[in-house]
Amino acid sequence: MLPHEREMVQRLKDKPFTLLGINSDSSRSALKKTMDDEKIIWPNIYGGPTHDNKIAKAWNVFAWPTIYIIDHEGVIRYKGLRDEEMEKAVNKLLERVK
Secondary structure (H helix, E strand, C coil), X not given: CHHHHHHHHHHCCCCCCXXXXXXXXXXXXXXXXXXXXXXXXXXXXXXXXXXXCHHHHHCCCCCCCCCEEECCCCCEEEECCCHHHHHHHHHHHHHHHC
């Protein structure tokens, strides 16, 4: 998914769109290494390791990646979409913001 996400972030950089990662690596230094190694160019928040990730617990995330698509009003509109389906959903929401 990372190549598609990188491309999508670049293509939508001038739109009201943000991809935000909530990371569950074992440490902040492991997150930095992952971001460097995988060329992750979007913001990532370190939520703690998988077994104690407070953000994941608050959002009922039990598997990675879990994808939420949230509109410009902060409402969760889609969950679990990937690749082309994710892109279609994002584009549909971006059309509503115009």
